[in-house]
Amino acid sequence: METKGISKKERIINSIKNLGKLRPKISHTSIITISALALILFIAFAIRLFPMRWEIDPTTGKTYLLLSEFDPYFQYRFTEKIVKDGFFSWALENGGKGWNDTQRWYPNGINVAKSAFPGLPMTAAFLYKIISMLGVGVDLMSFCAIFPAVMAVLACLAMYFLGKDIGGRPVGLLAALFPALEPSYIQRTSLGFFDDETIGILSLILFAFLFLRAIEEDRHVYSTIKYALASGAVLGYFCAGWGAAYYPIGVVTLFTLVLLIMKRYTRKLLLAYGITFGFGLLIAINVPKLSPNYLLTSAILPVAGVFGLLCLAEVVTNVKTTKWKVVSVILFLALILGGIIALSYTGHMQGIAGKFISVLNPFTREASPLIESVAEHRISAWGSIYYEFGIIIIFFIIGLFFILGNLNNRNLFLLVFGLTSLYFACSMVRLFVLMAPAFSLLAAVGVSGLLKPFVALLKEPPKIGIKKKYGLERVGKEFSGIAVFLIFLMLMVNLAFPMPRVYTQAYTPTTIS
Numbered sequence: 001m002e003t004k005g006i007s008k009k010e011r012i013i014n015s016i017k018n019l020g021k022l023r024p025k026i027s028h029t030s031i032i033t034i035s036a037l038a039l040i041l042f043i044a045f046a047i048r049l050f051p052m053r054w055e056i057d058p059t060t061g062k063t064y065l066l067l068s069e070f071d072p073y074f075q076y077r078f079t080e081k082i083v084k085d086g087f088f089s090w091a092l093e094n095g096g097k098g099w100n101d102t103q104r105w106y107p108n109g110i111n112v113a114k115s116a117f118p119g120l121p122m123t124a125a126f127l128y129k130i131i132s133m134l135g136v137g138v139d140l141m142s143f144c145a146i147f148p149a150v151m152a153v154l155a156c157l158a159m160y161f162l163g164k165d166i167g168g169r170p171v172g173l174l175a176a177l178f179p180a181l182e183p184s185y186i187q188r189t190s191l192g193f194f195d196d197e198t199i200g201i202l203s204l205i206l207f208a209f210l211f212l213r214a215i216e217e218d219r220h221v222y223s224t225i226k227y228a229l230a231s232g233a234v235l236g237y238f239c240a241g242w243g244a245a246y247y248p249i250g251v252v253t254l255f256t257l258v259l260l261i262m263k264r265y266t267r268k269l270l271l272a273y274g275i276t277f278g279f280g281l282l283i284a285i286n287v288p289k290l291s292p293n294y295l296l297t298s299a300i301l302p303v304a305g306v307f308g309l310l311c312l313a314e315v316v317t318n319v320k321t322t323k324w325k326v327v328s329v330i331l332f333l334a335l336i337l338g339g340i341i342a343l344s345y346t347g348h349m350q351g352i353a354g355k356f357i358s359v360l361n362p363f364t365r366e367a368s369p370l371i372e373s374v375a376e377h378r379i380s381a382w383g384s385i386y387y388e389f390g391i392i393i394i395f396f397i398i399g400l401f402f403i404l405g406n407l408n409n410r411n412l413f414l415l416v417f418g419l420t421s422l423y424f425a426c427s428m429v430r431l432f433v434l435m436a437p438a439f440s441l442l443a444a445v446g447v448s449g450l451l452k453p454f455v456a457l458l459k460e461p462p463k464i465g466i467k468k469k470y471g472l473e474r475v476g477k478e479f480s481g482i483a484v485f486l487i488f489l490m491l492m493v494n495l496a497f498p499m500p501r502v503y504t505q506a507y508t509p510t511t512i513s
Contacts (some may be wrong), residue, residue, distance in 0.1 A: 009073065033169050037160055037176060040300060044156045044180035047506045048149035051191040054509035065145035066194035068510035072106055073196050076144050078112065080120035083140060090118065091288055098288065113288040113341075119241020120381055121198050147192055148198040152189035155202040156180050161441060162209040166410050167445050170452075176442035181495050182440065184388055184432035192510040195470050200242035205437050207234045208417070212410055214272035224268050228275035235276060238281025246299045247424070247434060252276075253306050255416045264409065265313040273310060277303050308332060362427045379428045388432050390494040392443050399446030418442045450487060454480040 026034075056063050067073055081090055081099060090099040091113045098113025128143050158178045163175030179185050180199075188197040208233035214224050239245040256273055259265065281300070285292045294300060312332045362379050386393060400418065403411035420439040425435040457480040 012125040018196075033173065036173050037449075039175045040160075040173065041153050041156055041181055043117055043177075045149050045153045047181070048186060048190045049146075049150055050506040051508060051510050053507075055191075065142040066192060066510055067194050068190070069195070072144070072192065074101075074116075074192035075124075075196075076141065077101070077103065078118075079124045079128070079144060080140055082121055082125035087122060087125065090121075115289060117196060117241050117243065117289060118287065120194070120196055121239060123199055123241070124194070129324055138504035144194045148189040148193050148195075149191060151198040151202050152180070154187070155189075155205055155437075158202060158205040158209060159437065162205055162212075162437075163444055165209065165212065166414060166441060167448055171441075171444045171447045174447055175440050178392070178443055179436050183388070185436040186506050188433045190506055195254075196242040196244075196256060200238065200244055201433065201437065203234055203238035203241065204248055204434075207231055207238060207252075208413070208437075210234060211252060211272065211276055212413060214276065215266075215269050215409060217266055217268055219268070221268075221271070224272055227273060229279055231272075232276045232279030233283070235280030239280065239284035239294075240287045241336040244434060249277075249303060249418055251300065251413075251417055253302050254420070256306050256310070257411050258412065258416060259409070260309055260313060262412075265310070265317070267314065269471070270310045270314055274307060277307065278457070305336060308336060323409045358429065359424055359427050378429050380429050380432070384429065385426070389439060391444075391490055392439075392494050393451070394490075395443040395446035396439055397446070398450060399442035399444070402445050403442070414438070414441055414445070422481055447491070449488065451484060454483045458484070 002494055004465075051068070052063065052065070055065050066078055078090065093099045098111050100109040101112050102109035104110050104112075124147055127147075128140060131138065131143070154180055159170040159179055160176040164172030166175075185201065188195070188201075188239075198286060210227050213219070214227035215233055216224075235245070235248065238248065252273075256269065259269060281303070284290050285294055328397070389396070396418075400415070403415055407415070416442070421435040421438040422429075424431045453493075
């Protein structure tokens with residue numbers, strides 16, 4: 001009887017021990033990474049809710065979340081229209097002419113389908129319907145007010161994965177941290193700022209992440225197609241949500257052209273480029289505001305030109321005789337030249353809006369007082385760059401140095417991304433928000449590259465000191481510890497104390513509430 005009791009106890013103990021085998025095996029590094037990332041995402045969300053202090057009614061203690069600025073209220077009414085009348089009601093009303101909004105333009109109104117991007121309102125309406133079906137009791141105004149902070153968290157998460165692909169986990173974590181605390185990005189994603197930038201920056205990061213994965217040479221062709229389709233879908237979504245979609249289109253086109261010039265053409269590049277832009281622009285031309293004329297703008301035609309160059313590179317690579325290579329090049333040049341002449345002569349080549357031209361060439365603003373009169377369209381002073389990013393600019397420059405020393409495809413893309421975004425941010429104050437992802441990635445590469453040798457020294461096991469004839473054998477751990485501490489201190493001065501612009505930017509009430 002006693003033996004039976006003992007064996008029963010042993011079976012129970014063994015069963016409990018076996019339950020431990022069901023626990024997922026996670027390394028200490030993964031636990032630390034997940035914890036750090038969760039903390040970064042929490043900080044990104046919490047700091048954007050600072051304006052909530054002014055949304056609390058002191059008499060009742062209730063919180064009434066409202067929007068900030070003019071445009072978010074139009075986006076809210078657009079979202080409300082979709083929630084009440086259906087996802088495509090704004091485009092199908094009035095016999096297919098679209099919704100005529102008299103509140104935005106009085107008294108005759110304005111055709112919303114032809115003048116507004118539907119990406120943000122449709123996204124918000126879709127998510128609002130989902131949480132309503134799940135039984136979450138929140139009004140649409142409060143949902144739209146908190147929506148930007150949620151999108152900022154998702155953008156920081158996407159930055160982690162993009163940074164991880166570029167330089168590993170340390171770069172990923174730093175790349176997620178910097179936009180979480182970047183002043184211009186906080187301003188555009190804080191509580192109540194329900195505008196196009198909330199989904200635009202997230203789309204920009206996802207587009208870069210997916211396209212860079214699609215062109216990886218060691219990836220299977222089916223995987224390349226999947227990533228290219230995903231990047232095309234994100235590009236189409238970006239085009240439907242923000243006019244600044246010209247920028248990622250231009251960056252990837254320029255990056256692909258540079259790859260061709262550097263003789264890095266691969267069939268994967270042709271496949272990924274063709275699918276991405278084919279699918280993305282197919283979605284874009286179905287947006288009423290853009291229409292098929294979008295393909296004929298001077299900003300989109302270079303996409304076709306570079307695609308033609310990729311096809312030419314494929315032909316030249318596979319044709320063995322010099323004669324046919326020369327014939328192929330001549331035919332291609334004749335086709336491009338003839339196409340440009342035909343489009344120009346028939347008047348089908350479209351220009352781009354003056355606002356975008358003024359970014360490329362700031363001096364054209366002198367002829368357009370309307371553009372120049374808007375404060376956020378002004379040219380940035382060099383001092384405003386430091387005011388925006390602080391001492392982390394040093395790490396941005398160091399990051400450029402590190403990627404120049406190792407120009408693989410990802411680093412080359414980051415170089416093009418960083419330099420073009422810097423130029424556009426200097427050209428127009430508002431575009432600092434567009435520079436935030438590139439700045440964060442390059443600064444993360446700079447910090448990680450500086451820390452790597454010192455951290456490696458700190459991790460080394462202690463060795464017995466061997467005295468050399470001409471001095472010490474190696475740098476001591478004390479020096480490495482001091483270097484790591486100084487870099488940490490520089491980051492903290494910019495991000496943590498005494499009261500950096502990060503918090504003063506966030507800790508402001510909503511306007512026009």
